[in-house]
Amino acid sequence: MASQIPPSSSAPHNRPREIALRFLAEPLDANFGGKVHGGAVMKWIDQAGYACASSWSGQYAVTVYVGGIRFYRPIQIGHLVEVRAKLIYTGRTSMHIAIDVHSGDSRTGQFTRTTHCIVVFVAVDPQGKPVQVPTWVSQSEEDLALQNYAVKLMELRKGIESEMARYEHP
Ligand SMILES: CC(C)(COP(=O)(O)OP(=O)(O)OC[C@H]1O[C@@H](n2cnc3c(N)ncnc32)[C@H](O)[C@@H]1OP(=O)(O)O)[C@@H](O)C(=O)NCCC(=O)NCCS
Numbered sequence: 001m002a003s004q005i006p007p008s009s010s011a012p013h014n015r016p017r018e019i020a021l022r023f024l025a026e027p028l029d030a031n032f033g034g035k036v037h038g039g040a041v042m043k044w045i046d047q048a049g050y051a052c053a054s055s056w057s058g059q060y061a062v063t064v065y066v067g068g069i070r071f072y073r074p075i076q077i078g079h080l081v082e083v084r085a086k087l088i089y090t091g092r093t094s095m096h097i098a099i100d101v102h103s104g105d106s107r108t109g110q111f112t113r114t115t116h117c118i119v120v121f122v123a124v125d126p127q128g129k130p131v132q133v134p135t136w137v138s139q140s141e142e143d144l145a146l147q148n149y150a151v152k153l154m155e156l157r158k159g160i161e162s163e164m165a166r167y168e169h170p
Contacts, residue, residue, distance in 0.1 A: 015055055015056055015058065015134070016052075016055050016056070017052070017055075017056055017086060017087040017136060018052065018084070018085065018086045018087070019048060019051045019052045019055060019084075019085050020048075020082055020083065020084045020085070021044065021047065021048050021051070021081075021082070021083040021085075022080065022081070022082050022083075023080075023081055024078065024079070024080055024081070024106075025040075025075050025076065025077050025078060025079050025080075025081050025103065026077065027077055029077065030077050033074075034077065035074035035075060035076060035077070036074065036075035036076070036077065036081075036103075038071060041071070041075065041101060041114075041115055042066070042069070044081070044083045044101070045066070045069070045083065045099045045101070045115070045117060045119060046063055046066070046119070047083075048083040048084070048085040048099055049063065049085050049097045049099060049119040049121055050063070050121065051085065052085035052086070052087060052095075052097050052121075053087075053095045053097060053121035053123070056087050056090075056095055056133065056134065056136070057095065057123040057133040057134065059123035059124070059125075059131060059133070060123070060124055060126075061095065061121040061122060061123045061124065062121065062122055062124055062128075063119060063120070063121055064094065064120050064121065064122045065118075065119065065120040065157070066117060066118075066119050066120075067117060067118045067119070067120075067153060067157065068116075068117055068118060068153070069115065069116075069117035070115065070116050070117065071114065071115050072112075072113060072114055072115065072116070073103075073112055073113070073114040074114070075101075075103040075114050076103070076105075078105075079103045079104055079105055079106070080103065080104060080105070080106040080111075081101065081102075081103045082101070082102045082103070082111070083099065083100075083101050084099065084100045084101075084102070085097050085098070085099050086098050086146070087136050088118075088143070088146040088147055088149065088150045089136070089146075089147050089150035089151065089154075090133055090134070090135050090136045091133075092130075092132055092133070093122050093123055093130035093131060093132055093133060094120050094121065094122050094130075094133070095120070095121045095122075095123070095133055095136075096118060096119075096120050096150040096153075096154075097118065097119050097120070097121065098116075098117075098118055098146060098149075098150075099115075099116065099117050099118070099119060100113055100115070100116050101113070101114045101115035101116070102114065118150065118153055
């Protein structure tokens with residue numbers, strides 16, 4: 001079940017920059033330890049990121065990068081899961097999206113943050129060629145901090161990728 005959070009005042013056009021998916025963790029999502037499989041969480045992250053990127057851009061979009069995924073807490077089968085995706089930076093064709101996963105027992109209504117990561121999507125045309133996306137402009141202190149967070153991570157990634165390139169082509 002997806003719900004679109006109304007566009008914030010910072011949206012330069014009438015499209016949402018945030019979405020949330022809500023559903024119950026099912027027995028089929030379980031790993032061998034009886035909690036939700038990490039791979040299931042990653043799939044939900046990708047789905048929420050796609051819904052957010054395609055809503056913002058009005059285009060088909062592909063995942064180009066998933067970074068720094070952190071699993072803070074396990075998710076119990078039967079718990080309500082909320083996957084929040086929020087656009088925090090746009091390049092020419094890329095959209096950087098912060099994802100936060102919360103889960104909890106719907107009977108108590110107590111939720112904890114279980115996972116966080118940043119995903120980058122690129123809008124593409126039917127031939128798979130990157131296409132320009134509408135620019136998102138931060139208009140609050142909170143949004144500016146998120147944008148700076150995305151830019152800082154981009155800088156850090158350059159170091160990680162050059163280190164990985166040395167490994168790939170020693
Ligand atoms: C996404 C893809 C089309 C980009 O093609 P490309 O030739 O690298 O295109 P470009 O060099 O023009 O880069 C496009 C954008 O991706 C960004 N990008 C490229 N590599 C990146 C990386 N490692 N991390 C973050 N962003 C990256 C670029 O910065 C650029 O963004 P900008 O236009 O906002 O500056 C291509 O890499 C691809 O098809 N990848 C496979 C996607 C896929 O199958 N995903 C899984 C299933 S959805």
